[in-house]
Each structure stands twice: as C-alpha cells, then as structure tokens.
Amino acid sequence: MDSVKSDSLLSLLNTFSEIGKVQPAGFTRKVYDDQWIRGQLEYADAAKRFGLNVFMDQMGNVFAANTADLNDQAVILTGSHMDTVEHGGLYDGLYGDLASLVAIGDLFTTMGSSTVPLVAVSFSEEEGSRFETTFSGSKFATDQFDRTNLALLDEQGTDFATAREAAVKTLNDVIQMRSQRLHVKEYLELHIEQGPVLEAHGVEVGVVSGITGQMRLLITVNGKANHAGTTPMDMRDDALQTANAVMNSIYKALHQFTDLRFTIGKLNVFPNVTNVIPGKVVFSLDMRDLDQAVLANALAQVRSICAHRAIDIDITTNVQPSRMAPELIATISQSAAELNLSQTAISSGAGHDAQVISYQIPTGMIFVPSVGGVSHSPREFTKSKDLANGLAVLSTTLKKLAY
Ligand code: GLV
Ligand code: MN
Numbered sequence: 001m002d003s004v005k006s007d008s009l010l011s012l013l014n015t016f017s018e019i020g021k022v023q024p025a026g027f028t029r030k031v032y033d034d035q036w037i038r039g040q041l042e043y044a045d046a047a048k049r050f051g052l053n054v055f056m057d058q059m060g061n062v063f064a065a066n067t068a069d070l071n072d073q074a075v076i077l078t079g080s081h082m083d084t085v086e087h088g089g090l091y092d093g094l095y096g097d098l099a100s101l102v103a104i105g106d107l108f109t110t111m112g113s114s115t116v117p118l119v120a121v122s123f124s125e126e127e128g129s130r131f132e133t134t135f136s137g138s139k140f141a142t143d144q145f146d147r148t149n150l151a152l153l154d155e156q157g158t159d160f161a162t163a164r165e166a167a168v169k170t171l172n173d174v175i176q177m178r179s180q181r182l183h184v185k186e187y188l189e190l191h192i193e194q195g196p197v198l199e200a201h202g203v204e205v206g207v208v209s210g211i212t213g214q215m216r217l218l219i220t221v222n223g224k225a226n227h228a229g230t231t232p233m234d235m236r237d238d239a240l241q242t243a244n245a246v247m248n249s250i251y252k253a254l255h256q257f258t259d260l261r262f263t264i265g266k267l268n269v270f271p272n273v274t275n276v277i278p279g280k281v282v283f284s285l286d287m288r289d290l291d292q293a294v295l296a297n298a299l300a301q302v303r304s305i306c307a308h309r310a311i312d313i314d315i316t317t318n319v320q321p322s323r324m325a326p327e328l329i330a331t332i333s334q335s336a337a338e339l340n341l342s343q344t345a346i347s348s349g350a351g352h353d354a355q356v357i358s359y360q361i362p363t364g365m366i367f368v369p370s371v372g373g374v375s376h377s378p379r380e381f382t383k384s385k386d387l388a389n390g391l392a393v394l395s396t397t398l399k400k401l402a403y
C-alpha cells in the first residue's frame with residue numbers, strides 16, 4: 001500500500017482530532033456551529049495544499065476540484081459529511097471527507113489532470129443532529145432540498161436559515177462561491193462500516209449493495225402540567241404516563257417485524273421538573289428497513305397506536321431505500337481484488353449522502369471495518385491499516401473511472 005497517501009490521511013485525521021473535541025470524549029460538530037466552520041476551513045486549507053481548486057455552495061458544502069476550469073463538464077464526485085452526532089466519533093463522515101481529498105490530491109500530483117474531472121466534497125450536514133432534517137447538504141447539491149426546512153429551529157431557537165447565512169458568510173471570506181450546480185456523472189463515498197459485520201467475518205472491504213430506507217418521527221404527547229402534590233392521581237392528565245404506555249405499545253408492535261430496526265432515542269419532557277406533572281412529552285422514533293413497504297406498514301401501526309389520544313406525529317425524515325449502481329459495484333470490487341484485499345457485498349443500515357444522491361446519479365460506496373462495530377460514539381475506531389485499505393480502493397476506483 002502506498003504509505004505516502006496513508007500518512008497524509010493519518011496526519012489530516014490527527015489535525016481534526018482537535019476540531020470539535022468535547023469532554024469527556026468524542027466530537028461534536030453540528031452543522032454551522034463554530035467547530036463545524038473550523039472543520040470546513042481546515043478542509044479547504046488541506047485541499048489548497050494539494051493544489052486543488054476550492055469552492056463552495058450556498059449550503060456550505062465545500063468542494064475541491066482537480067481542475068480550475070470546470071465549466072459545466074460532467075464530474076466524478078466523492079466525499080462525505082463534516083457534521084457529527086452529539087458526542088460522535090472521529091471517523092463517521094470525516095474519514096470519507098479526508099480520504100477523498102487525499103485520493104484526488106495524490107492522483108493529481110502523480111498523474112496530473114484527469115479525463116473526467118474529479119471533485120472532492122465535504123457535505124455540510126447528514127446527521128440531522130442540530131435541526132430535525134437530514135442530508136441537507138447532499139440534498140441541496142442534487143436539488144432535492146425542501147426549502148421549508150429553512151424555518152426549522154434548533155434547541156436554542158435559532159432557525160436554519162439564520163444559522164446557515166452566518167456560517168456561509170464566514171466561509172465565503174476565504175472560499176469562493178460557485179452558484180452553478182455541479183453536473184455529477186458518478187458519486188463515490190468511502191465510509192467506516194459503523195457496524196460489526198466486516199470485523200466479525202475478518203473481511204477487509206465491504207462493497208455496498210444498498211442502503212436501508214429511513215423514517216424518523218417526532219411524536220408529541222399532550223397532557224396537562226400541574227402540581228405534583230395537590231393533584232389527585234385520578235384527576236391528572238400526565239403526558240409522560242401516556243407516552244410511556246404508547247412507547248411500550250410501539251416496542252411490542254414493532255418487535256413483530258423480522259428485519260425492521262427501530263429506536264426511540266430522544267425523549268423530552270416538559271417542563272422536566274421534579275414536582276410538576278409532565279404537560280408534554282416529545283419522543284423520537286427512528287425506523288430502518290431495506291423494504292419501503294415494511295416501513296409503510298410500521299408507520300401504519302404506529303399511527304393506529306397513537307390514534308385515540310392527544311398525540312401528534314411529525315415525519316421529519318423519510319428517505320427511500322436505495323441501490324448502488326451495478327457498474328460501480330463492479331469497479332469497486334475489481335479495485336479491491338487488484339489490491340489483494342478480501343471483500344464482501346454488504347448493505348448499510350446507516351444513512352449516507354450516497355443514499356439521497358443515488359436516487360439521481362449512479363452511486364457506489366466502500367466500507368472498511370469498525371472495531372467492535374461501534375459508531376455514533378466516542379469509542380468509534382478503525383485501524384490505520386483499514387483506513388489505508390479503504391483509501392487505496394477509493395483511489396484505484398477513481399483512477400479507473402477518471403483517467
Ligand atoms: C446517520 O448517520 C444515520 O444513519 O443515522
Ligand atoms: Mn456518516
């Protein structure tokens with residue numbers, strides 16, 4: 001394996017191990033916050049050091065091209081996202097961001113311009129950790145972004161549009177704006193697996209076949225806040241007690257599905273005070289399946305559980321399952337074989353920018369093992385050798401496609 005390339009990737013990851021670092025452990029870079037801005041600026045700096053041409057769009061997606069003269073040529077795009085979940089790990093998103101830069105930068109240094117221009121991208125947001133919307137960066141880049149999301153509020157009450165405008169303005173002081181949308185021919189994304197399969201089977205590379213559909217709900221249960229001491233038990237309308245019953249029914253109903261993965265991961269109680277009966281509870285439900293019909297059926301069951309009470313359901317994310325392009329699957333697989341790396345076809349239970357992009361553009365994804373299958377956690381870790389393997393597969397694939 002080419003040690004120059006992997007050394008520059010490791011050194012970049014090392015630089016980023018300070019950006020968004022939080023106590024006691026992990027990384028928080030929510031879209032448009034200060035550490036996110038720092039990250040996108042550092043990404044742009046690194047791209048310039050590789051001699052790449054850096055530009056951005058109105059969403060704060062940052063791009064790095066191996067030509068100064070893109071015009072409206074069809075390009076091959078590769079990258080991932082800069083944002084993290086709260087207290088996330090170092091690799092989710094960032095690995096694909098930085099490896100794409102290194103791969104394109106190294107090919108440019110060693111082989112010069114390509115026949116098809118190569119563009120690296122650091123998408124603004126994929127996780128939905130600040131606003132209740134996901135994949136806004138890649139959706140914007142592919143004209144799928146729903147502008148009503150601009151009114152969404154974060155937990156501090158700042159709206160998406162205001163946060164975006166301020167951050168984009170700061171980036172734009174040093175990164176030039178390109179208002180024309182890129183014409184993308186193919187998209188590739190390198191990512192850690194975030195699950196246990198590759199490690200458990202001792203396989204070095206996962207060639208992604210498809211990505212599960214994802215439906216995220218916010219369920220609001222309304223009750224009446226009142227005094228915890230004076231209100232008799234039979235005269236209360238306790239939103240948390242109702243929510244508890246609803247959640248139990250949801251667990252019971254959704255456990256009946258064979259492959260569905262579902263999580264209630266967020267619970268907000270209002271006013272969240274020891275001696276006040278909860279007046280309102282909002283909880284999330286995240287559901288994933290490779291079959292859209294299963295998700296629709298699960299949603300119908302949740303609706304019927306929630307039907308007879310003062311409960312509102314808000315669908316905040318609804319992305320269809322997706323398939324990677326057969327010709328890119330074949331090219332990635334061939335690259336891994338030429339590099340003598342063991343490989344397997346794998347589906348993704350995590351959402352990725354590749355997913356929304358694949359609805360419009362032929363897309364391929366490469367996975368490398370996650371130690372212990374841990375992700376969305378400070379304990380997320382991928383060995384240097386595996387990081388280098390993924391980079392080599394990406395680089396070989398880009399070379400086949402673009403030179
Ligand atoms: C995002 O990374 C998700 O899959 O939840
Ligand atoms: Mn990710």
Ligand code: MN
Binds near residue numbers: 085092350
């Ligand atoms: Mn993630």
Ligand code: MN
Binds near residue numbers: 351
């Ligand atoms: Mn993800």
